[in-house]
Amino acid sequence: MHKESSYTKQQVADYINVSTRTIYLWKTGKSPIRAASLYKLLTFYNVDMPISSIRTLIPQFEEMEG
Secondary structure: OHHHOOOOHHHHHHHHOOOHHHHHHHHOOOOOOOHHHHHHHHHHOOOOOOHHHHHHHOOOHHHHHO
16 A cells, blocks of 8 residues: 555654654554554555454454454
8 A cells, every 4th residue: 555655654654653664564464454554554554444344354353443
């Protein structure tokens, strides 16, 4: 998503409240993305994804909603 947008990695990181290093780790598959961060990332890019799909990707998502 980042390459197709006009946002910098720092802007995305600031919105999600993580470091640019964390984003790098997610992109390279070296670290899993947490449910709350995924939700913020989808919100930042205005991606409409059903919660059921997020739950499929990250089963712990229900803990975030609670």
